[in-house]
Amino acid sequence: MTYKRVWQSPKRGGRSASDESAESYYGVAPIHKPHWKWLIIAYFYLGGISGLSYVIAEIAEVAGGAQNRAITRAGRYISFGTLLPCPVLLVFDLGRPERFLNMLRVFKLRSPMSVGTWVLVVFSGFCTWAALVQAAQDELLNWFGAWTYAIKAVPARWVGVMGAPFGFLLGGYTGVLLAATAVPLWTRNALLMGPLFLASSASNSTAALTLALSLSKAPHRAVARLERLEVFSLVTELGLLSLNRKRLGSTIGRPLSAGSTGRLYRFGVHGVGIIAPLVLTAVPMMTG
Template sequence: MQQDLQTHKPGAADRPYQGVGYYGQPALKASPFGWKTSGYIFLAGMSGSAQILGTAADLFGGPGMEKTARNARHVAMIGATLGPLLLIGDLHTPSRWYNMLRIFRRTSPMSIGSYILSGFGAFSAVTAAADWIGMKRVARVTQVPAALAGAGMSVYTAALLSSTSTPLWAAAPRLLAVRFGSSAMACGAAALSLGERIDGRPGNAERLDRVAMVASAVDLAASLASRREYEADHVAAPLEQGALGAVHKIGAIAVGAGIPLVCHAINAGRRRPSAALSVLGSLAVLAGGMALRTAILRAGNRSAERPADYFRFARTPPNTLNERKRTLLPDTAARRVLP
């Protein structure tokens, strides 16, 4: 053996490896979610919250809110129709939708979301059809489960994103749900307010504007809290820098929450609220709602491509705002497919 070592001559096997290694490579695979998924999440939240508001208007709003309830059912049907088309288009294979409905897992946000969407679409369709043909009693019964499913539509996508290993999505699950839910409620109220303005019912529009104002305030507060959470977990950079940072800070926060708060607050202090401010606030809410979903999805994908963010996040112990145990598996980041 000693003789072999003495006669050994350095060769190719002894040279240090000079090729590409794992250092600096992404530990996760970014999700395939694009604009279709962003559009679906926006429509799902808006239509779900519109159904909630329409049910509340029908049950507690009195005779003056009957047409508001009908408009809400129409908005819900638009979301229940266009949203799944965007979703199935993003899944690429329509049979995946059928496969997701074959089983039910109470621990899977994807499985639960599939049934929430299916139930919302079915009950919303029955409610809208019954209202259209004059079967008011049937509509008043089926609108209740439609509204319950609408509540799930407003927030379940946040739970689904948070259950992945993508750092930005998993960092603040509860706050992400609050942001999606409050933004969805503001968007639903804004869409219905615009309909009331078009139909010449400014009084109803003012009620809806107040709902949008409160929801926007909650959204703004959750946005600020989320930022602190992201910074504490070292995952804030994709949502704060570059073009996505501008979309988030200007589009989602300033336009989506700031402008509506100012417009509706001014109108709330006036004897004769301005229709122009009401319309401006409603349009800003809708634009900001879409900007929020776009920024969150794209920034999440970018955070998955930043290995330093992932490893820092995986080593960070839970803080007081997020006591959830993080068990992140590198090979599961993009296995999740949105229903």
């Protein structure tokens, strides 16, 4: 393969080799663009909601009470509903289904992708079982006959607790996966990426649960508890993002302050994604 020296092209206005090499290696980008697009972005988003919705649901199950029971019910269904597209998104991104199966042949503890694949598989089992238990409790599986009684006989609380760590991992491992790449924006703050994605997953999950409970006319105390958790998650996410931006510096962090990516980061991530929902949730709590 040969590369054309872009600085030699007359369309570049006679730029020198030194000018061109300041931005690239003679027209060749120093970092390859990621091959994945919206499929993986959607997986990050839905997987985070699924993992943390499950965790919140099982914490509410252990805590007990009528208000928490509504949180458990909504969390199990939301977790299962957002989990369903995740394997499909990964398979479509890989191009061929057998590639996903090939990743299950081995388990590499030092590979975030290998760990994440197995986390998704194991969590899928716990999440599906929790949804079945909830459906059986809601008498939606009566047509299963004896299977319904068998599902109800299993101690759902302890099975749910065993699956909670995998929900946490699903919500945060994607940040660790990005930190293991060669992109300076991600590797510079490798230790912050996991907690940042976990906080983002928590804020998205609590927002989804709050919306679901509000539409179903759940007890006000249950909604209020979720709103407090949402505010805490948003504040944590905002703090981690600010720390991440500060540690990047002006050179590595330039994409987050310039161009279309910078505008998306400021107005999309910070403005619409964090500050707006934080104000809309926190202000009524303080004034009401």
